[in-house]
Structures are given as C-alpha cells and as structure tokens.
Amino acid sequence: MKTYEKSGGFFPVFERKTGPAKDATHYCPGCGHGNVHKMIAEALEEFGLLGRSVFVSPVGCSVFGYYYFNCGNFQAAHGRAPAVATAVKRTNPDSIVISYQGDGDLAAIGTAETIHTANRGENICVFFVNNAIYGMTGGQMAPTTMIGQRSTTTPQGRIETVHGNPIRMAEMLATLPAPTYIERVAIGDSKHIMKARKAIRKAIRIQAEGKGYSFVEIVSACPTGWKMDPVHAREWLLEDMLKVFPLGVFKDESDSREEDSWLRRYDAYDPAVVDEYLDRLKSTLGDAEPVALAEDLHCKFAGFGGQGILTLGLLLSQIGMRAGQHVSWFPAYGPEMRGGTANCSVNVCGSRIGTPLVETPNVLVVMNQPSLDAFEKEVVDGGVIIIDTTIVEGRPDDKRLRPVLIPATAIADEVGTAKIANVVVLGALVAATGCFPRAFCEDTLRAAIKKRSLVDMNIDAFGRGYEFVKNAR
Amino acid sequence: MARQFMKGNDAIVVGALAAGCRAYYGYPITPASEIAHAAALHFPALGGVFIQAESEVAAMNMVYGTAGMGVRTMTASSSPGFSLKQEGLSYAAGAELPCVVVNIVRGGPGLGNIAPEQGDYFQITKGGGHGNYRLIALAPNGAQEMCDLTMHAFELADKYRNPACIMADGITGQMMEVVEIPKALPKTWDHTSWCVDGTPGTAGNLVSSIILEPLELEAHNLKLEAKYEQIRNHEVMFEKYAVDDADLVVVAYGVVSRIVYSTVDQARAEGLKVGLLRPITVWPFPSAVITSLCATAKAFLAVELSTGQMVEDVRLAVEGRKPVHFYGRCGGVVPGGDELLAEYRRVLGGGSR
Numbered sequence: 149m150k151t152y153e154k155s156g157g158f159f160p161v162f163e164r165k166t167g168p169a170k171d172a173t174h175y176c177p178g179c180g181h182g183n184v185h186k187m188i189a190e191a192l193e194e195f196g197l198l199g200r201s202v203f204v205s206p207v208g209c210s211v212f213g214y215y216y217f218n219c220g221n222f223q224a225a226h227g228r229a230p231a232v233a234t235a236v237k238r239t240n241p242d243s244i245v246i247s248y249q250g251d252g253d254l255a256a257i258g259t260a261e262t263i264h265t266a267n268r269g270e271n272i273c274v275f276f277v278n279n280a281i282y283g284m285t286g287g288q289m290a291p292t293t294m295i296g297q298r299s300t301t302t303p304q305g306r307i308e309t310v311h312g313n314p315i316r317m318a319e320m321l322a323t324l325p326a327p328t329y330i331e332r333v334a335i336g337d338s339k340h341i342m343k344a345r346k347a348i349r350k351a352i353r354i355q356a357e358g359k360g361y362s363f364v365e366i367v368s369a370c371p372t373g374w375k376m377d378p379v380h381a382r383e384w385l386l387e388d389m390l391k392v393f394p395l396g397v398f399k400d401e402s403d404s405r406e407e408d409s410w411l412r413r414y415d416a417y418d419p420a421v422v423d424e425y426l427d428r429l430k431s432t433l434g435d436a437e438p439v440a441l442a443e444d445l446h447c448k449f450a451g452f453g454g455q456g457i458l459t460l461g462l463l464l465s466q467i468g469m470r471a472g473q474h475v476s477w478f479p480a481y482g483p484e485m486r487g488g489t490a491n492c493s494v495n496v497c498g499s500r501i502g503t504p505l506v507e508t509p510n511v512l513v514v515m516n517q518p519s520l521d522a523f524e525k526e527v528v529d530g531g532v533i534i535i536d537t538t539i540v541e542g543r544p545d546d547k548r549l550r551p552v553l554i555p556a557t558a559i560a561d562e563v564g565t566a567k568i569a570n571v572v573v574l575g576a577l578v579a580a581t582g583c584f585p586r587a588f589c590e591d592t593l594r595a596a597i598k599k600r601s602l603v604d605m606n607i608d609a610f611g612r613g614y615e616f617v618k619n620a621r
Numbered sequence: 622m623a624r625q626f627m628k629g630n631d632a633i634v635v636g637a638l639a640a641g642c643r644a645y646y647g648y649p650i651t652p653a654s655e656i657a658h659a660a661a662l663h664f665p666a667l668g669g670v671f672i673q674a675e676s677e678v679a680a681m682n683m684v685y686g687t688a689g690m691g692v693r694t695m696t697a698s699s700s701p702g703f704s705l706k707q708e709g710l711s712y713a714a715g716a717e718l719p720c721v722v723v724n725i726v727r728g729g730p731g732l733g734n735i736a737p738e739q740g741d742y743f744q745i746t747k748g749g750g751h752g753n754y755r756l757i758a759l760a761p762n763g764a765q766e767m768c769d770l771t772m773h774a775f776e777l778a779d780k781y782r783n784p785a786c787i788m789a790d791g792i793t794g795q796m797m798e799v800v801e802i803p804k805a806l807p808k809t810w811d812h813t814s815w816c817v818d819g820t821p822g823t824a825g826n827l828v829s830s831i832i833l834e835p836l837e838l839e840a841h842n843l844k845l846e847a848k849y850e851q852i853r854n855h856e857v858m859f860e861k862y863a864v865d866d867a868d869l870v871v872v873a874y875g876v877v878s879r880i881v882y883s884t885v886d887q888a889r890a891e892g893l894k895v896g897l898l899r900p901i902t903v904w905p906f907p908s909a910v911i912t913s914l915c916a917t918a919k920a921f922l923a924v925e926l927s928t929g930q931m932v933e934d935v936r937l938a939v940e941g942r943k944p945v946h947f948y949g950r951c952g953g954v955v956p957g958g959d960e961l962l963a964e965y966r967r968v969l970g971g972g973s974r
Binding site: 198199218219233260 | 624625626635643646666669670672676685686687689690712806818819825826830833876884957958
C-alpha cells in the first residue's frame with residue numbers, strides 16, 4: 149500500500165493557526181483553496197525552491213496562507229499583494245514570489261495593482277482563486293459573481309443592469325504584451341485538477357527561469373458562500389461557471405522568452421560604492437578661499453519665462469557658494485512658472501539665512517514691465533533696482549532707489565544672442581553692488597557653465613554688463 | 622569639501638542613498654516630484670530599485686514589501702498622495718516595518734493647491750491611518766536638514782522598527798541651498814531575525830499585522846505603546862534661539878521657523894524679548910522644554926501654515942500655566958516678517974489684532 153504524506157511545502161504542524169486542530173486547515177469542506185495550496189506546496193518542494201520562496205497572503209479566505217506554507221510569508225493589505233510581491237522580487241531577484249489572491253482581492257479592490265503588476269511583467273506568479281463570492285466576509289457579491297447568483301449583497305441575484313457582469317481577468321490581462329503565461333483552470337474533478345496542477349507547476353517554473361509574469365486563474369468552489377453542499381457546488385462550478393469562465397491558455401510565450409530575460413538587477417548596499425557615486429554629485433566649481441561679501445544680498449529676480457531669470461539666480465548663488473557664503477535660492481514654482489512670468493528669491497549672506505523668501509529686496513532685477521509694477525514698492529530704501537531698458541519702458545523712483553538702467557537684451561544681441569541678457573544683468577549687478585570681485589565672478593562662471601563652447605560668450609556678456617555700469621558712473 | 626547647491630527635494634535623495642536606502646517607490650505629485658526624478662536617476666544607477674507605481678497606495682505597499690525584507694526603502698509624496706498612503710503606514714506600523722515616508726505638504730483640504738502649507742500636522746503626528754500607532758516625524762527647515770534628517774529618519778526607523786516621516790513644505794522642498802554631501806553610513810543593521818527576504822535563513826519568519834486573539838492584539842498594542850514611550854523619552858529634537866530670557870516664546874517648525882528666525886533680532890531691536898523654539902521632531906513633540914519654559918516666558922505663540930494644529934500640542938505642554946496664542950496663514954499664504962512682528966507687539970502689548 150502506498151502512503152501519501154503531506155508535502156514538505158507545508159509546515160508539519162500548523163502552529164500559527166489559532167485554536168485547536170493544528171493539523172487541519174481552516175477551510176470549509178468542499179473549498180478549493182486546500183487543493184490549490186497543495187499543488188503550490190508540492191511544486192515548491194519538488195523544485196527545491198522552498199528556501200527562497202516568499203508567499204504573499206491576501207485578505208480573504210486565504211488570509212491565513214502563512215499558517216501553512218513552509219517558506220517566508222508576508223501578509224498583505226487587501227488587494228495589495230501584487231505590490232508587495234513586486235517589491236520583494238525586485239529587492240531580491242533570486243527569490244520565488246507568489247501572490248495568492250481571491251476574486252475580491254484581485255479583481256475588485258486590487259484591480260490596479262493586478263493590472264500594473266502584469267503590465268510591468270514582474271517575474272512573479274499570481275495564483276487567482278475565483279470562486280465567484282466573498283467568502284471570508286460573509287458571502288457578498290464578488291466581481292466574478294454570476295448573473296442571477298444570489299449573495300448577501302445581491303439577495304435577488306446579480307442583475308446585469310444593476311451590478312454589472314462577472315469580470316474575466318484572464319482574458320483582460322492577456323491583452324497586455326508583458327505577461328508570459330496566462331491560463332484559466334478549474335478544480336472540480338480529477339481531470340480538471342490534473343490540468344490545474346500542471347498550470348501551477350508551469351507558472352512556478354517560468355518564474356524560476358526568469359521568464360516573467362505568470363497568471364493562473366483557478367475556478368474553484370465555495371459551498372458555504374454558495375449555500376450548496378460540496379457535491380452540488382462542484383456540479384454548478386463545472387456546468388454553469390465554466391460557461392462564463394471558459395478554460396484555456398490565453399497567452400503563453402514561455403518557449404520564446406530567454407531565461408532570466410525578465411530578471412531585474414539588484415545590488416545590495418555597499419557604502420563604498422555609494423560614496424564613490426555621491427562624490428560625483430559634488431560641485432565642480434572647485435574650492436576657493438572664502439571671499440568676503442561687501443553687504444548681504446537679498447535679491448529678487450523677475451521677468452518673463454525664457455529670459456533666464458531662474459538661471460540668473462542660480463549663477464549668483466553659485467558665486468556666493470564658491471565664496472563660502474550662506475546662499476539660498478527659491479523659485480516661484482508651479483503653474484505660474486509655466487504661464488509666462490518667472491521670479492526667484494536669492495539670499496547671499498555672511499551668516500545663517502532666515503527666511504528664504506525675499507520680501508524686501510535690496511536688489512531687484514526687472515526684466516519685464518509687470519515685474520516693475522509688482523515689485524518696485526517692495527525694495528528697501530536705497531536699494532538697487534536693475535532694469536533691462538530694452539524691454540521695460542517704465543522707470544523707477546530714483547529718489548528712493550538706486551536705479552541701474554541697462555539695455556541688457558540689446559547688449560546681449562551684440563554679444564550674439566538675446567538669451568544671454570541674464571548674464572549681462574549679472575555683470576551689472578556685480579558692478580552696482582560691488583558684492584564680489586569681478587575676476588572671482590568670472591572664474592566662477594568659467595567653472596559653472598557646463599558647455600565649454602559657451603564660456604567665452606558668457607564671459608563677454610558678463611564683462612559688458614559690468615563695464616556698462618562702471619562707465620556710467 | 623564635497624558640497625553642492627541643491628534643492629531640498631534632491632537633498633532628501635542624497636540623504637537616503639547615504640543612509641543605505643535601496644528602493645524607492647513613488648507616484649508623481651507637485652511639489653514633491655523632484656524627489657522621484659532624482660530617485661529615478663540615482664537608484665538604478667546604484668543597482669537599487671526605482672518603480673513609478675500605479676498609485677500612491679501601490680507605492681506604499683511596495684515600501685511595505687521591501688521594508689519587510691529588512692532593506693531600507695522609502696516613498697515620497699505631497700498631501701493628497703500622503704492621505705492615500707495611510708493604509709500602508711498603518712500596516713507597516715502594525716507589522717513593525719522600518720521605512721521612511723516623505724510628505725512635502727501642500728495646501729488642502731481636497732485637491733487644494735500646490736503651495737506650501739502645514740495642514741497635515743494632525744495627519745502626521747496623530748496617526749492618519751487606523752489603529753493605535755505613531756509615526757516618528759521630523760521637520761527639516763533647510764536643504765542640509767532635508768539630507769541629514771532623512772538619514773536620521775532611516776536610523777530611527779530601524780532602531781524602533783517603525784515608519785518615520787519627513788514632514789516638509791513646498792518651500793523647503795523647492796528651495797536650493799548649499800548641502801554638504803554626507804559619507805555613506807556603514808551597514809550596521811541586520812534584520813534577519815524577523816524579516817522575510819527570500820533566503821533560507823529567514824524562511825521561518827512572518828511579516829504580518831494580523832493578530833486575531835483580542836488578548837494577543839492588546840499585548841501587541843501595549844508593546845507598540847511601550848516603544849512609542851521610549852521614542853518620546855529619547856528622540857525629541859528641537860532648536861532654541863534666544864528663548865531663555867524671552868517673554869514671548871514663538872513655537873514654529875519647518876519653513877515658518879526660518880521666517881520667525883528672521884524676525885527675532887528685529888523684535889529684540891525694538892525691545893520685544895522674543896525667542897524661537899523650533900520643534901525638529903514634531904512627533905515626539907518637544908513638550909518637556911515647553912513646559913520648562915513656562916517658568917520664564919510670559920506667553921507662547923504658535924505660528925503655523927495652518928488654521929491651528931500644532932498649537933494644540935503647545936497648549937497640552939503649557940497646561941494652562943501661560944497664555945498660548947496662535948497665528949496662522951494657510952492655503953499657500955506665507956506670513957511676512959512684518960506680519961509676525963505686528964503679532965508679537967499685539968501679544969506682548971496685550972492689544973487686539
């Protein structure tokens with residue numbers, strides 16, 4: 149006589165299970181979960197994968213998958229098992245990850261996770277037990293509940309025009325290019341069980357070979373939820389459910405895909421590698437000796453989008469940083485940034501900077517008329533206001549402020565492009581405020597400008613702006 | 622000296638990498654998207670994981686997955702997205718998974734706007750998800766702290782096996798400052814005693830937050846609470862500026878603390894003895910120092926980008942010993958220095974607004 153033993157894929161005793169009967173599952177008589185559990189457990193053991201397997205239990209009747217499977221176990225939030233499984237697989241590509249889900253979990257609350265995990269072709273197995281009902285929560289309508297089927301939330305039966313139709317997940321997912329293997333099987337009699345076993349084993353092999361995403365939908369009975377005895381439940385499954393959920397292979401590219409072609413790279417943390425990488429992010433301006441700052445600068449730069457207003461602020465910031473000063477730069481961000489006006493606040497200070505927002509600038513750069521109207525009144529008495537007279541027609545109060553009127557865009561045109569007016573303005577700002585020495589600023593520009601071919605033009609523009617102000621005095 | 626001029630949002634990613642974070646899961650949202658942009662660039666380049674998830678919910682549950690493997694991981698979002706992460710945060714707290722979640726707070730409620738606000742204080746410090754749990758919450762006020770406190774958040778998350786949150790605002794995220802790039806931390810953590818990472822050594826472990834028996838779940842909750850008490854006792858961080866002799870202690874965090882800082886010297890120049898107390902951890906809240914300041918301060922003023930959230934914690938710490946005032950702007954309006962000075966004068970002069 150041959151003795152069949154429990155698979156080593158299961159714990160010998162179900163110690164995690166609450167209550168007595170640590171050798172029996174919590175499933176009802178006639179339930180399909182036991183069969184599916186057994187097929188998975190056997191496959192994992194036979195293929196020698198248990199040690200690196202991670203079983204992700206969903207919310208639903210199989211929420212207690214971790215009572216049984218003799219491998220690493222996660223319990224996930226409702227519908228989120230594919231997201232958890234995705235992360236586990238990506239963080240350890242050598243792991244074998246199983247997302248085990250029921251119909252409410254997979255096809256209702258977790259629909260987004262289900263579809264996108266499939267669409268990314270995550271190299272995992274999704275085993276979907278479709279029994280057309282919410283079992284654990286008390287027999288409510290599932291997304292796969294049949295038309296006419298009574299449940300605790302469809303007491304008159306599911307009605308198409310009220311509740312929608314049973315959803316066919318295998319067919320839907322098969323429209324996606326990424327999945328490798330999608331099949332629907334059933335468990336009801338031994339012939340179907342053998343086919344289901346084969347499909348489950350195939351899915352696990354595909355994952356072990358790194359060939360990508362597998363989805364096996366298992367049409368399964370829930371006598372308790374259906375309020376049938378197990379025999380009638382089995383008949384109803386095979387005769388009625390399979391008409392709506394036809395069995396078959398909806399997609400199979402397992403033969404045409406290369407081994408490991410859907411495995412993603414993952415490297416464990418190595419501080420030395422990170423240090424080397426972060427070192428490449430550091431400023432390339434080079435270390436200069438600290439340069440004294442004549443007076444703290446609280447600048448506002450304003451104009452149209454495309455005039456290089458934000459870049460102007462960044463260039464001054466980099467000069468300040470290289471000089472060893474405290475610097476902050478803050479842009480007006482969001483839709484207004486894309487809508488045609490741009491402004492930013494820059495502080496360059498000898499000591500710790502308080503607010504990064506410049507409310508009362510001592511330097512205001514104005515490169516369009518609306519900015520003059522908006523910001524002139526904010527400038528402190530005696531503050532510098534630099535105006536690009538090529539563009540701005542208005543003139544500021546020269547009794548209260550120190551205006552610098554410079555045709556920056558026209559000068560930039562002479563240099564070669566109007567786009568460089570911001571650097572002309574920077575030269576004017578440095579000359580008007582005397583914040584840093586000219587040579588120091590030019591050295592910084594040379595280091596800061598990434599495109600080597602543009603360096604000379606920028607230095608030229610800066611110099612012309614600087615000279616314009618010096619000569620005007 | 623390795624330093625760079627960078628956005629606060631970028632500095633978060635630098636800090637995360639240097640703290641050994643290996644997986645980033647995110648979803649686009651203004652004004653936090655730069656964090657995802659930087660993560661998309663740097664994590665794969667270092668052999669780590671970056672996934673733009675299908676939703677904030679999925680992103681947070683991916684964090685749950687990697688965190689359950691004992692690997693440092695994070696996600697970042699802004700207020701509406703952070704609301705969606707509450708489910709995953711509750712599960713992570715229940716399963717005791719260390720992870721870091723960044724919230725670059727914007728204007729609410731609802732879709733609100735993308736301007737800076739601090740209206741998520743309750744959600745972050747009082748538990749936005751279900752059940753008895755806490756987030757360790759750090760509130761940086763500049764780019765360097767965005768980097769450094771992110772590193773610290775990973776350390777605290779690991780130390781206490783609990784999610785940690787970086788609570789910042791649109792200004793702190795978007796502004797650029799000089800950041801000293803840190804050295805990568807040595808890998809001192811080992812979670813193989815509890816994590817499930819797909820290796821035989823951890824195959825006997827379980828990552829779960831389900832505990833059916835009421836007495837067992839109560840015991841689990843009490844264990845979590847004992848942990849939170851340890852955090853309250855040991856991890857409070859704050860900064861004091863001119864508070865020891867202050868008549869008016871202004872309590873402010875994040876970008877507001879920067880604005881207040883700018884006003885303290887101005888206030889003192891006109892004879893108003895004002896000081897700044899800045900909570901760096903907003904949970905645990907620096908209650909003890911506020912209580913002790915009741916001996917010297919005449920009044921407290923909470924300034925927030927909200928209609929009054931942190932002020933409740935200030936009142937709890939003061940326990941009625943001294944008047945606690947509140948000044949807040951919200952919807953993306955940021956108070957100006959003059960506005961705050963007027964408020965100090967009003968409070969100290971006993972006048973009306």
